[in-house]
Every structure is written in structure tokens, then in C-alpha cells.
Amino acid sequence: MINKLSPSILAADFAALGEDIRKAEEAGAEYLHIDVMDGHFVPSLSLGFPVIEAIRKKSVAVFDVHLMMDNPDPYIKAFAEAGADILTVHAEVCPHLNRTIAAIKENGMKACVALNPSTSLSALDYILEDLDMVLLMTVNPGFGGQKYIESCTAKIRDLRKMMEERGLEIDIEVDGGIKLNNVQTVLDAGANIIVAGSAVFGGDIEKNVTDFMKILGEA
Numbered sequence: 001m002i003n004k005l006s007p008s009i010l011a012a013d014f015a016a017l018g019e020d021i022r023k024a025e026e027a028g029a030e031y032l033h034i035d036v037m038d039g040h041f042v043p044s045l046s047l048g049f050p051v052i053e054a055i056r057k058k059s060v061a062v063f064d065v066h067l068m069m070d071n072p073d074p075y076i077k078a079f080a081e082a083g084a085d086i087l088t089v090h091a092e093v094c095p096h097l098n099r100t101i102a103a104i105k106e107n108g109m110k111a112c113v114a115l116n117p118s119t120s121l122s123a124l125d126y127i128l129e130d131l132d133m134v135l136l137m138t139v140n141p142g143f144g145g146q147k148y149i150e151s152c153t154a155k156i157r158d159l160r161k162m163m164e165e166r167g168l169e170i171d172i173e174v175d176g177g178i179k180l181n182n183v184q185t186v187l188d189a190g191a192n193i194i195v196a197g198s199a200v201f202g203g204d205i206e207k208n209v210t211d212f213m214k215i216l217g218e219a
């Protein structure tokens with residue numbers, strides 16, 4: 001599996017968003033993780049279409065859009081038009097997951113399902129073969145800067161094993177509390193797409209990206 005860093009712009013300086021993104025990309029980040037929160041599924045409100053459209057004009061990165069929203073189905077086409085490349089929906093709020101995943105693909109995006117830390121991997125049992133990526137939340141979604149939940153390491157390992165047993169090579173993305181001092185743990189467990197917000201945008205962005213990429217073997 002190819003490792004990628006996906007810096008989460010939730011932790012960027014929103015008053016200097018274009019500049020912070022430019023720094024992350026110039027340091028070598030190929031993905032950007034964009035957190036959309038609806039104040040329903042999660043307590044926070046974050047950003048929406050105008051922001052995604054604006055940064056799409058400035059960035060060539062893969063837009064890895066993480067929807068933390070109830071009932072995302074009516075918005076799928078609009079996210080594609082705004083510039084999303086990968087669209088992630090939460091299993092907890094998608095009762096018609098096959099239909100949702102099909103709609104994401106029909107709109108030309110890669111399809112990913114996210115699971116909260118306490119959601120069982122069995123939620124993926126009958127959909128895994130249809131996915132381009134699985135996002136395992138390693139904190140409860142809603143806020144940046146939280147602490148990594150240790151029990152998620154075994155879950156990553158179990159998901160990679162589940163994929164191997166089915167002969168699947170699907171990206172496993174991890175999101176929440178990933179820092180330079182625990183990223184090797186999640187890589188060893190089987191994750192290969194690494195979201196980092198505060199650990200990238202809090203401080204020297206170029207140095208943080210470079211340091212992560214050395215560990216990811218991307219540098």
C-alpha cells in the first residue's frame with residue numbers, strides 16, 4: 001500500500017487558508033483533508049461549498065472530503081462540482097449505504113465509508129468490496145486536537161486482516177490525534193492514509209509535513 005499524508009485544514013488558520021495550504025503542498029503533501037461538519041451528527045459547524053470551491057482554484061491536491069453530516073445524499077453531486085476527489089460518508093448516518101456509495105462513484109469521486117471509534121467493523125461486511133477507502137476515526141468526530149483512542153490500534157489491525165482475508169487492497173485512512181510520535185503505530189497496524197490536523201498546521205507547517213513524510217516514506 002502507498003502511504004499518503006492528508007493534512008486536515010480544520011487546524012489551519014482560516015484567515016490565511018490559501019497560504020497555509022500552499023505551504024503544505026509545497027512541502028510535498030499530495031492530499032488535503034477537508035472536514036465538513038453539520039452541527040447535527042457532530043456538535044460543530046465547520047465549512048461548506050464556498051470554501052471548498054475557493055481553495056479548489058488554488059490547489060492541485062487530492063481533495064479528501066470527510067462529511068460529518070446527517071443525510072449526505074442530496075449533496076453528493078454538489079460536492080463533486082465543488083471539487084471533491086474522495087468523498088467520505090459515515091456509516092452511522094447512511095441507512096442506504098449501497099445507494100450512497102453508488103451515487104458517489106457515479107459522480108466521478110472515490111468512495112469512502114467512515115466509522116466512529118465505537119462502531120463495529122461488521123458495518124462494512126456487505127459493502128467493503130465496493131469501497132475505495134475506509135476511514136477509521138481514532139477520536140470521536142467533531143473537533144480537532146483530541147487525544148488518540150488507544151483501542152483503535154487493534155481495530156486498524158483487524159480491518160487490514162479482514163481486507164487481506166478477502167484479497168482486497170483498499171486504503172485505510174486514520175483520523176484524529178495522529179502525531180509524529182504515534183504515526184508509526186498506526187502504519188504498523190495497517191493504516192496507509194494519515195490525517196493530521198493540529199500536528200501539521202499547529203507550528204511550522206513545512207517542517208511538520210516533511211517530518212511526517214519521512215516517517216511515511218513519501219519523502
Ligand SMILES: O=C(CO)[C@H](O)[C@H](O)COP(=O)(O)O
Nearest residue numbers: 141142144145176177197198
Ligand atoms: O475529522 C476530524 C475531527 O472530527 C479531523 O479530521 C481530525 O480531528 C483532525 O484533527 P487532529 O489531527 O488535530 O486530531
Ligand SMILES: [Fe+2]
Nearest residue numbers: 033035066175
Ligand atoms: Fe476528518
